[in-house]
Amino acid sequence: MQVLVEEGSCIEVPNRDATGIERRAHGEFVGPRGELASYAIGWTTGVEPHIGRLTVGIGAGNPGGGSFHAVVFENEEGHAFSLTDEPFERVPQGGPDLTAHEARAHEDLPFVWWVADLVMQRDRRAWWMRHWLLGTSSIRTAEVFELAEPILLVSHDDAGYWQLIGTSDADDSTGMVGHLYHAVDEDPTLIDVLDLPPGYSATRARVGDPWTRHRD
Template sequence: MDIQVLEGALVEVPTADVTGMARRAFGEFVGPGGELASYAFGWSTGSDPHVARLSVGIGAGNPGGGTFHAVIFANEGGHAFSLVDEPFERVPQGGPDLTAHQSRAHEDLPFVWWVTDRVMRHDRRAWWMRHWLLGTTCIQTAETFARREPVLLISHDADDGIWQLIGATAADGSTGKVRHLHHAVDEDASLIDVLDLPPGSSALREDVGRPWTSAD
């Protein structure tokens, strides 16, 4: 099935208390039959509990058009969605803001959830947000943790699901630093391209800005 998830702008601003970053990612969806939708999702580092926000708009200018709003939260090792009344973002393909009740009664709600699933699967910023939601941990070498070296090898262990971030210096288990994976991406956004590595896979690159290739 031929679909397109087109990443748009990423807006990043410090949170009101300056303890983290508030991020909002925008994009467009094109379905196999030319169906259009716009979306926005966002999260704020430092917030507790970890809950993200989502808006999906369809049918701009049409009687049945509207913008659906939801929260995204961790659930049983994955993520889940719940419709809400409070609007999050205005998006180009959207129409009037729908309440949770109106959204549940809308005939196109299954299409909206289908769009949402594809966005979470294909938008790289959604991978970043998902690791934040789930609190994914990683082990970094001391050199990459201190930012003395860039991450050149990243792996996702098949047995325990641990992510490892390694630079030019070989990994030394006695000096590895455990932290949340999303913090490493906060510091080096070029890691975003490999945040969907399946367990048992790894990727490497020659330097920052160079393409990632499979290390398997």
């Protein structure tokens, strides 16, 4: 049996100061031997610092069950987790909320970190959160930046730069620099290509069509 990471609901509401959006995304995990876990990730735009949240729940109704809570943050051009005492979210497979001390002493903590790593790799909402954490920049054509054209080409070049292009040809002299996650805020269908590796691009004929990936 293969590992399954299944995306669930995503709740979006204005943050407390109405300066951004608070997102909470849920999902389910099934391991190769039928191990079950539920998870939730979350982040809030419009606030500093950029810190994400994570809950992984295991063993609902069992003596060893519990909910593990962590923060997610930028670390050496990637992300890292740190256990926290503060509960984040309720998840179906979870049990009592564990403190950071209790979680560190739990025999299933290696499994929980394995779940967390696979969620960050396979859940598209986690890709979105990671670009927010890292402050990934993108270059948009003027027409795309002004929302006059839809994004039909996404390029992630070998140097690591992201470029978002509409129906007009790209012009380096008029490119506008902005955060990649802002473009996803405006067009959530970009979420499907947020895992493009360097040296690849993706195209589509119109918004809503499937993306086709290319090696540049």
